[in-house]
Amino acid sequence: MNKSNSNVDFPLRAVLLQPDTAAGYDLGQWDLLVQQARGAGLLARVAALLREADLGDRIPPEVRWHLNSAFTVYRAHSDDVRLEVEHIARALKPAGVRPVLLKGAAYLAAGDRARLGRLYSDVDIFVPRDHIDAVEQLLRWQGWSGEELSAYDQAYYRRWMHEIPPLIHRSRGIALDVHHNLLPLTSRVKLDAEALAAGITPSDFPGVDVLAPSDRVLHSAAHLLLEGEFDNAFRDLSDLYLLLTELSAADPGFWDALPARAAELGLSRVLYYALRYLAQLLDLAVPPDVTARLQSAAPVAPVRWIMDRLFASALLPIAVTGQGGWPGFARFALYLRSHYLKMPLPLLARHLWHKAVITPFEYRQPDPAA
Structure with a gap:
């Protein structure tokens, strides 16, 4: 990416890094900023950062109502998640x-800057695996239920x-994902849930906890780079940038501890x-000794060359790169990679066969009760 003209053709990136940049925009640049931010799910974050920078009087009236509306939705989402x-x-x-x-609910409960302008499609929680049956039963008694799934699913x-x-609550309609680990049990990338639990800390919300600061960073990075879904990738990259800049500024020992914790968790x-692409795409200042420790x-060099080109396209907003061409191929290739990482090849082949052949056949069968 050519950073020299990022203020012109990628105003979203410029404003996320330096909100004051927007003060010099003409109406065309404001229009492009709104388009890119809305497409990336970051319009509310842009609104929050501009408010924080006290730039309200520099925003054209034609743009202000878009930002105010997005900010109102963000505040409503935050209130809904608290409840x-x-x-x-x-x-x-x-x-x-x-x-x-x-993820997002944790940023809100921990008071992280990554909560700014964050919208929520669901709430994610992590509970001990040996409590998962009791947790699911209690949630169902209180109104959460899941859609009907096949025996295979x-x-x-x-x-x-x-x-x-x-799960989705029957009356409030908010989705809930209940995790007992942060990565699939069959994943090639192994994560020890017990080691993760050792870093759990109380949150600002009563009755719930959050991961340790370094673990919030690592989970955000794992979700971004391993899940294979890139609709909100640039938003998640922005989350990581805010997390790392805030946490490293607050704790002088943060950068030193982060690589060690990553090694402990695998x-x-x-x-x-994550640090490589944050440095490349959002100019994150990673200390040289941290980069050296992660070498x-x-x-290997050929794999790094390929991954650089795939992620450099897939992590950018679709509103900037477009749907098709190389960016579309990059997102699809990384989606395939995510499945390869989730399961051993025999299990993956079985899963893909079932979803591609067996499941459509089952849906075509007549309902005997009809």
């Missing part, structure tokens, strides 16, 4: 379980994945990639 977390904590209290909030979640099937290569986790 939902209260319901979850109350539901699980009889089992003595304090759920650990993940139930087995897929419960035998191989790191979470139970998604996420050194994930951290290597042992780097892939």
